[in-house]
Amino acid sequence: MPILELKNVxxxxxSLKALNDINLSVNAGDWLSIMGPSGSxxxxxxxxxxxxxxxxxxxxxxxxxxxxxxxxxxxTRIRRDKIGLIFQQFHLINYLTAVENxxxxxxYHSMPDEQEALEALEKVGLKERAYHLPSQLSGGEQQRVxxxxxxxxxxxxxxxxxxxxxxxxxxxxxxxxxFRRLHSEGVTIIIVTHDPEVGDVAQRKIILEHxxxxxxxxxxxxxxxxxxxxxx
Amino acid sequence: xxxxxxxxxxxxxxxRSLIRRASRLITAVLAIAIGATILSGLVTIYYDIPEQxxxxxxxxxxxxxxxxxxxxxxxENDINRVKNLIGREKIVGFxxxxxxxxxxxxxxxxxxxxxxxxVKNNSPFxxxxxxxxxxxxxxxxxxxxxxxxxxxxxIQGVKFGGQAEASNQNYSAEENKTRDFGxxxxxxxxxxxxxxxxxxxxxxxxxxxxxxxxxxxxxNFKADVIECSIIANASELENLTQQISKAMPNLEPxxxxxxxxxxxxxxxxxxxxxxLVTVIVLIITMISVYTTMTAMVAERKKEIALKxxxxxxxxxxxxxxxxxxxxxxxxxxxLGVFLGYxxxxxxxxxxxxxxxxFQWALIPVTIIVFIAITVIASIMPVRKVMExxxxxxxxxx
Numbered sequence: 195m196p197i198l199e200l201k202n203v204x205x206x207x208x209s210l211k212a213l214n215d216i217n218l219s220v221n222a223g224d225w226l227s228i229m230g231p232s233g234s235x236x237x238x239x240x241x242x243x244x245x246x247x248x249x250x251x252x253x254x255x256x257x258x259x260x261x262x263x264x265x266x267x268x269x270t271r272i273r274r275d276k277i278g279l280i281f282q283q284f285h286l287i288n289y290l291t292a293v294e295n296x297x298x299x300x301x302y303h304s305m306p307d308e309q310e311a312l313e314a315l316e317k318v319g320l321k322e323r324a325y326h327l328p329s330q331l332s333g334g335e336q337q338r339v340x341x342x343x344x345x346x347x348x349x350x351x352x353x354x355x356x357x358x359x360x361x362x363x364x365x366x367x368x369x370x371x372x373f374r375r376l377h378s379e380g381v382t383i384i385i386v387t388h389d390p391e392v393g394d395v396a397q398r399k400i401i402l403e404h405x406x407x408x409x410x411x412x413x414x415x416x417x418x419x420x421x422x423x424x425x426x
Numbered sequence: 427x428x429x430x431x432x433x434x435x436x437x438x439x440x441x442r443s444l445i446r447r448a449s450r451l452i453t454a455v456l457a458i459a460i461g462a463t464i465l466s467g468l469v470t471i472y473y474d475i476p477e478q479x480x481x482x483x484x485x486x487x488x489x490x491x492x493x494x495x496x497x498x499x500x501x502e503n504d505i506n507r508v509k510n511l512i513g514r515e516k517i518v519g520f521x522x523x524x525x526x527x528x529x530x531x532x533x534x535x536x537x538x539x540x541x542x543x544x545v546k547n548n549s550p551f552x553x554x555x556x557x558x559x560x561x562x563x564x565x566x567x568x569x570x571x572x573x574x575x576x577x578x579x580x581i582q583g584v585k586f587g588g589q590a591e592a593s594n595q596n597y598s599a600e601e602n603k604t605r606d607f608g609x610x611x612x613x614x615x616x617x618x619x620x621x622x623x624x625x626x627x628x629x630x631x632x633x634x635x636x637x638x639x640x641x642x643x644x645x646n647f648k649a650d651v652i653e654c655s656i657i658a659n660a661s662e663l664e665n666l667t668q669q670i671s672k673a674m675p676n677l678e679p680x681x682x683x684x685x686x687x688x689x690x691x692x693x694x695x696x697x698x699x700x701x702l703v704t705v706i707v708l709i710i711t712m713i714s715v716y717t718t719m720t721a722m723v724a725e726r727k728k729e730i731a732l733k734x735x736x737x738x739x740x741x742x743x744x745x746x747x748x749x750x751x752x753x754x755x756x757x758x759x760x761l762g763v764f765l766g767y768x769x770x771x772x773x774x775x776x777x778x779x780x781x782x783x784f785q786w787a788l789i790p791v792t793i794i795v796f797i798a799i800t801v802i803a804s805i806m807p808v809r810k811v812m813e814x815x816x817x818x819x820x821x822x823x
Contacts, residue, residue: 237821246735246817267739274737281820285732289446290439297435302738306435327446343736355821 196255197222197350197382198243203252203262205238205405212238213249214405222350225373225383227393230402236386237355239402243384244353245273257350274303278344282356284336286328292339293324296346303347314342318372334365341372345381352376354385358392370395440749454718455758458796461711462762465704466792467769470785472700474770476693477657478778483689488519488548488653488682489663492670495678499524499648504674508652511670516657519547522649526639528583528632530571537581537632539639548655552628556620560638564629568621575618581632582613586645612642659693660686708799715803719751723807730811731819740812747808748801755800759793766792 198220205213213235220226228236241247242254245261248269254262261272273279286295296311315321318338328336337357344352352373358366370392373383377397387393394413401409444451483489492508494500500508505522521544526537546558554562556575563573573579588610622628640647658666663686667679723730733743767784774782 241817241821244735244817246815270734270737270739273735279735283820285728285735285820287729287732289442294438294442298439298733299736301432301435301439302733302736302742305431307431 195222196220197224197257198384199253199255200239200243200249201253201255203242203249203254205235205242205247206250211405213242216252216405216407218400218407220351220382220384222382223377223380224398225377225396226385227396227399228384228386228402229388229390229393229399234402235405236402238405240353240355240384240386243351244277244279245269274347276350278347278349278352280337280340280344280352280354280357282359284328284333284340284360286336286339286343288328291325291327292320292331292335292342295328295339296343299343299346311342311346314346315339317345318342319368332365334361334368337361337365337369338372341369345376351382351384354383354387356387357385358387358389366392436746436749439746440753443746443750444753450718450722451754454715454722454754455761457714457718458711458754458758458800459761459765461707461714461799462759462792462796463765463769464707464762465711465795466763466766466788467773468700468704468707468766469788469792470767470770470782471773472697472704473785474774474782475696475700476659478774478780478782479689479693479696483685483692485550486685487551488521488655489658489685490654490656490667490679490681492652492654492677492679493650495676498676499650500652500677501649502647504677505649505652507674508654508670508677511673512654512656512666517654518657519544519549519655520652521545521548521654522636522647522652524636524639524648525650526583526643528581530579530581533570535567535581535632536630537583537634537639539634539636541636542633545633545653548653549624551624553623554620555623556618559619560635561616561618562620562622562633563618564631564633565621565623566629567632568618573618573621575621577618578615579618580613580615581642582611583643585610585612586643612644614642658686660690708795711796712799712803715751715754715800716807719747719804719807720810722750723747723810727814727819730814731816734814735816735820743811744808747811748804751800751804751808752797755797756793758800759796760789762796763789763792 196219198218200216200218203213203216204211216239228239230236238247242249243256245256245264246269248264249262252262253260256272257276259272261269264272286292287298290298292315293308293311296314297306297308300306300311312321312324315324315338318341320335320338320342323331323335328339331339337360341357358369361369366389373385374395377383383396385392385396393399394416397412397414399409399411399413400407401411492500500522509517509520521540524539526539528535528537542558542560542562546552556562563571568574571579616634622633636647636649656663656666660681660683663681667681670677670679730743733746734740766788767782771782774780
């Protein structure tokens with residue numbers, strides 16, 4: 195049963211087709227990498243999947259519901275309930291501590307619970323740094339806070355836009371290890387990346403070019419091998 | 427519990443945002459506090475001006491004259507009742523006068539028996555050579571009789587109820603003099619303690635304590651007129667005269683309109699000026715808050731976009747920003763109340779030479795006004811939240 199389906203999805207800006215008749219199906223628990231050169235439509239696709247944009251044509255079925263024609267307000271609600279977002283720039287609020295940043299997602303979702311937020315930070319190995327401000331954390335630590343924040347409301351899909359794009363190799367491995375663990379716990383992960391090594395870690399990889407899926411690669415045979423070998 | 431946690435988080439968000447972004451907080455609070463200082467200071471002065479200027483105007487003489495409506499004078503009971511009707515706290519000066527014709531060197535003069543201390547309260551502008559004490563003579567009297575400070579002079583007159591007889595040319599000077607010393611007459615030597623220069627009719631009078639006069643004429647207290655200096659504007663004075671007339675028909679109170687009307691004109695103009703400045707300050711504060719909030723929203727676009735990406739509804743993000751505005755209004759307003767009092771106090775001390783009363787009601791009023799101003803000025807910038815699209819603002823680089 196797919197948790198996400200894109201059916202003939204196109205996104206058109208004037209004369210530019212950012213996405214051109216995309217068809218894609220992602221099952222619950224899958225780990226998908228989206229790759230492609232700049233301007234290939236990766237960000238547009240992730241914005242549509244993340245309910246931050248709507249397609250010009252086609253349908254997006256998320257958890258059995260067609261969200262392609264939903265209002266902004268409904269998309270906000272769906273995003274809050276079903277999607278966990280991880281950003282390349284981390285986007286932590288600089289005047290809130292790590293734990294408060296995590297609690298923020300709880301606050302908008304249902305109700306803030308400091309204990310739960312601390313547990314989420316513990317899962318990404320940051321409990322000791324819970325009361326530090328983002329400026330007191332390294333890039334890798336900030337990204338882990340971002341992941342804890344994305345996970346705190348138990349989303350159906352964890353959506354990452356270049357989540358390792360701003361990290362050094364060591365932190366990149368830490369973050370990928372976290373994804374690996376989350377995946378083993380059944381979390382659906384969709385990641386946009388430029389990094390072939392990060393892209394290769396996923397079960398499945400699609401390559402976009404000029405708004406079209408030009409390759410859909412099943413990587414289950416080598417799943418989990420990349421980076422793991424490098425890190426060994 | 428859930429709501430409580432949400433409320434706590436809301437407060438945490440707005441306080442952290444302000445406290446941990448101290449430079450922005452200081453700028454915004456200063457803008458509001460300056461406005462609140464001027465506003466609360468001006469309002470304090472606005473409320474105190476009538477009293478302050480009222481007191482200043484009281485230096486220009488009595489503003490209420492009370493006379494008996496019939497032949498009888500005003501007795502001590504009447505005086506006490508009048509004082510109660512006026513309200514003792516409003517009385518700056520209250521001088522009863524009893525006039526008695528006397529002779530000095532066979533020349534007629536008017537002796538005014540009064541309460542010199544109260545006369546001083548009524549007319550502090552009188553120029554006095556010597557002291558404000560028994561007995562004082564007008565400059566004109568001093569010149570006619572060639573009297574100087576410390577000189578003695580003898581007064582003669584008819585006691586109360588006595589019959590004055592004019593000097594008769596059929597009698598010799600000696601006989602006339604003898605008649606003036608009969609049992610119906612009094613004679614007393616007085617000493618000049620002060621010489622009064624006013625530029626007015628007072629210069630033709632001799633002023634002595636009412637008791638001295640009553641003792642000389644051997645009569646009880648009785649006033650021919652009372653001159654009062656009262657803290658009141660024209661309409662209050664008008665009401666007071668009606669009240670006295672109604673309660674005491676034996677008296678005829680008259681307001682000195684010339685004084686009270688000019689007092690009201692000056693006060694009216696000053697109050698209008700204060701009101702105008704207040705309105706201008708409020709507008710400037712609003713513009714300042716508007717600019718600050720616009721800058722705040724612009725520089726926090728990413729934060730707002732992130733909150734929206736995390737699932738925050740527009741209204742929730744807007745309520746956070748407005749919450750910050752309310753907090754800024756509260757802190758700035760509270761600060762402004764006390765700074766404003768300090769400002770008003772200094773103005774009052776410099777202009778009027780007096781302290782000023784702290785208006786306690788100004789604390790809630792100023793805070794509420796500045797919270798309202800902040801909220802109103804924030805509405806437009808905060809509505810920009812709706813135009814912020816997370817996908818555009820948060821896109822990777």
